[in-house]
Amino acid sequence: MEHFKNPRNMGELEDADAVGEHGNPVCGDLMYIYIKVKDDKIDDISFQTFGCAAAIATSSMITELAKGKTLDEAMKITRNDVADALDGLPPIKLHCSNLAADALQDAIKKYREK
Secondary structure, three states: OHHHHOOOOEOOOOOOOEEEEEEOOOOOOEEEEEEEEEOOEEEEEEEEEEOOHHHHHHHHHHHHHHOOOEHHHHHOOOHHHHHHHOOOOOHHHHHHHHHHHHHHHHHHHHHHHO
16 A cells, blocks of 8 residues: 555656556556666666556556666566565456566567667
């Protein structure tokens, strides 16, 4: 609930090096993860999420987990890492942690494709 009530790194990141996007057509959640990369590390990161409380909380948490990591380290962040860092999610909301991890991986892939 803390990351829903007080999300970290929320909002569009000006001049992002890449933007990852992932959504779930079933529940309607949509996430954007913005990254700035310096020396192969995530120097800055933010998110915009349109969805439920769990989607916002997982987006906030993934930015906290990824900030300062190398791109390779950030690519290894799993949905379980996100859920564990939030002290668990209800089973019906576990897909939200997938969305956050997938959006981060999409941002990194797009950065590397540049």
